[in-house]
Amino acid sequence: MGPLSWLATCGRSARAVLRSDCQLRPQPRLQQRPLQPSWQNSQKWHLHVVTAESPALLEESGDDIEAPEELHPVGPEEVELPKASHTKVKTAEYVGSAVKLTQCPPPKLPEFAIIGRSNVGKSSLINMLTGRASLALTSKTPGKTQCINHFIINKTWYLVDLPGYGYAKRAKTSRLEWNEFTKEYFLKRESLAMVLLLVDGSIPPQAIDLECAMWLAESEVPFTLVFTKIDKRKKKLPSPAANIKEFCDKLLEEFRDLPMVIKTSAIKATGRLELLGFIAQLRTLVEQQAKRG
């Protein structure tokens, strides 16, 4: 089945496919709340990140790859490794900007949405992943990205740049506040496969990022933690490794498991292949489950 028909054929959304398998499990105290059954029954989904050393990524042809032993996923479903061609970015084009759901492209291809605080490095990550120097306009001015921007990759999936949250000059309180459109996008966009929650690895954990992770988990939106700027070490502040550990430890106070964690640097292209490989695996999983009906 071609990617264009995957949603129509499966009859359920990418979100539904992935939600049941990769959502976090809350700690018992969170289970006291009136939660949806799909949340309570959710299973941890073990997906192995494809690394730069993985044969799948070294393979130059687009042929099927024989999976090495350590990459076999362990979980409720066997997940085929993606073809090498799935991890390559051949074309990347800006599609458009939307301020309401009806302005977004038809929900016919899987979407991977990037969120994070203003200035976390969203545009830089998009440019790094796609290998296009200025696909997303990078800016040092916080809060510039106020629309939902779609980029189509290889004509088969979307990278989506969402408005940054928690901009101090705009928000009067430190509470996480989505604009209504972003919230609607998270809750209603059928083709949303995975949210990539970007967290600045060069600074200690910020309450608003933890709050965002909580909100996504409680709203049953599958997400992956993508730490940015891991090349950057600020004087007198803990190292990125220490910041990341502290962030994960804080999440583990609320959850039994961590979501997938990927560490990146847009400057050094660290994590590029890992993230593209992971996205390819998710797309493969959705297509595979769609085939099974």
Ligand SMILES: Nc1nc2c(ncn2[C@@H]2O[C@H](COP(=O)(O)OP(=O)(O)OP(=O)(O)O)[C@@H](O)[C@H]2O)c(=O)[nH]1
């Ligand atoms: N050292 C380092 N700096 C980075 C990295 N990624 C982004 N930056 C810098 O962080 C600043 C913000 O990056 P952007 O990519 O514009 O961030 P953004 O999240 O798109 O910003 P807004 O659209 O304003 O929300 C820029 O000065 C980038 O050069 C990284 O991996 N390492």
